[in-house]
Amino acid sequence: MAKLKWIFITCTLWIVNSKAIPQEKNQPNVLLICVDDLLPALGSYGNDEVKSPHMDALAAQSAVFSRHYVTVPTCGASRYSLLRSSLPRTTAELSNTIANRLSAAKQEKSTEPETFIEQFRRNGYYTVGIGKISHHPDGYIYPYSGSKSDRRELPNSxxxxxxxxxxxxxxxxxxxxxxxxxxxxTKKGDVPPYEAADVGDEGYPDGLIARTAVNKLKMLAHQKQPFVLGVGFFKPHLPFNAPKKYWDLYDEDRLSLTSAPDIPKNIHRASLHNSAEFNQYKLGEEKASLDEPLSDAYSRKLIHGYYACVSYVDEQVGKVVSALKETGLDKNTIVVLWSDHGWHLGDYHVWGKHTLFDRSLRSVLMLKTPDMTGGKQIDRVVSTIDIAPTLLDLCDVPALSYADGYSVKPLLQNIRDTSWKDVAYSYFKEGISMVTPQYRLTRYFRKETPATELYDHAVDTLETKNIAEGNEHIIQELNPLWEQGNTGLFR
Structure with a gap:
């Protein structure tokens, strides 16, 4: 047995370390990198304080979508929307557990694939997920404090x-x-919302995820079958924990605070929240509340932690992208970098996601095809539900019959394509929000008023003033398009 174990280890090391054999196939591979809670706080998105050289280098070779919006501003539901290219039609689809509920009924294969990943798998692709792609960090369903189960969240994908x-x-x-x-x-919340431990990259899980992904790429390079590799990093999701060396990249006292510290004018507070997720960390120095902002000093500490996590995950992304190039797989692999939503860093007194404002709904999306020789910025409005149709289209795999999204391939070929609708819909907090090139129109199905909000991004990109009252004519013009996103979710 010991000899057989030694032979297995030796063969594995040979596969990992030997020079890659070019794949003999025409269909491209797909590398899907998911980053949790990453708002567009990168150099490539105009933030000159954040240190993100690896994601910025990828952006320099990619189509960077500056106006990409998620469908639901919470982790599991946003990822479900990504994987199925779907707008929510039931309130269950706004929950982090939506994929869990489906898996109970989909242990056996159905006529329709459960996700676009399964559609790739049905059409000859080998599919590997590492880390958090759907909601559960390892793709298996069990409680936060439970033992790992053998029940897959997406059993067929x-x-x-x-x-x-x-x-x-x-x-x-x-x-x-x-x-x-x-x-x-394990500490029952008796922890601060940040940590700067003096450890290496693998002293936190994202470093282990990167290592696993690098080794898997080296193995995949030796097979002829095309693949989809999903790599889901945890940071910068709370807690803001990262190796100390990434904290050391920043001078905390010089970090900028939010440009939108006050609650927007002419709204009801029901459109916001009291940062419950953030306040779960019982050893934080201050509690967040809509009643008053956190102190400037503590706000900078938290922004420091968030940026340190961005830099930490940036380094891990760099390792994966470098391995893709070192194996030669970059010559036939589409790379997508996507975040499941944005995050309020004190904007409107909020710390977290879970709102229908731009800060929560707009997130990072980059797409690189093997034939791209340089980067370009695409300022058209696109949605998370457009990613799956795009990847299937680029790989010449049949589309999902139930998809709500559209392939952005026309925009990759012509940024000014006139057929593109330039609209994205988002759903949460009993509300439906629509964004167009100029406006955000949100309607809430609630008793609190005002229940309609309108923001003009031409003059108010930070959404600091609801101008619905007095601009009924604009709302009336936008109504037909907004109604196209009204799936009957709230009745």
Whole structure:
């Protein structure tokens, strides 16, 4: 047995370390990189304070979508929308557990693929997920404080689901990890919302995810079958924990605070929230509330932590993209970098996502095809639901019959394509929000008033003043387009 084990290890090391053999196929591979809670706070999106050289380098070779909007501003529901190219039609589809509910009924294959990943798999692709692609950090369903189960969140989509748990033992503890092997869950919330441990990259789980992805790419380079590789990093999701060296990149005292510190004019506070997710961290120095902002000093500490996490995950993305190039796979691989939503860093007194404002709904989207020789910025309005149709289209795989989104391939070929609708719909907090090139129109199905909000991005990109009252003629003009996104979710 010992000899056989030695032979297995030796062969594995040979596969990982030997020079890659070019794949003999025409269909491109897909590398889908998902980053949790990443608002467009990157150099390539105009933030000159954040250190993000690797994602910026990818942006310089990619189509960068400056106006990409998610469908739901919460993790699991946003990822479900990505994977199915779907607008929500039931309130269950606004929940982080939506994929869990479906998996109970979809253990056996149905006539329709459960996700675009399964559609690739049905059409000859080998599919591997590493980390958080749907909602659960390892793709298996179990409670935050439970033991790992063998129940797949997406039972038909992945040939392999991988996560190196390190010292944390299971997915949720890894997701909320502190460097000593504890987590927010094991400590029952008795932790601060940030940590700067003096450890290497693999002292937190994202470093282990990058290592797993690099090794898997080296293995995939030796097979002839095309692949979809999903890599889901945890940061900069709370807690803002990253190796100290990434904190050291910043001078905290010089970091800028939000440009929109006040609650928007002419809205009801029901459109916002009291930062409950953030306040779960009981050892934070201050509690967030709509009643008053956090102190400037503590706000800078939190922004410092968020930026440190962005820089940490940036380094991990760089490792994966470098491995793609080193194996030669970059010559036939489409790369997508996507974030499941944005995040309020004190905007309107809010710390978190979960709103129908731009800060929560606009997120990072980059797409690189093998034939791209340089980057370009695309300022057209696109939605998360457009990603799946695009990848299937670019790979010449049949479209999903149930998809709500559209392929952005025409925009890749011609930024000014006149057939593109330039509209994105988002849903949450009993509301439906629509964004167009100039306006955001949001309607809430609630008792609190005002229930209609209108923002003019031509003069108010930060959405600081609801101008619905007195601009009924604009709302009337926008209504027919808004109605196209009214799926009957709220009645």
């Amino acid at each position: 992945w040939d392999e689901m991988l996560l190196d748990y390190g010292n944390w033992g299971q997915g949720w503890d890894a997701f909320f990890a502190y460097a000593n092997g504890e987590s927010r869950t």
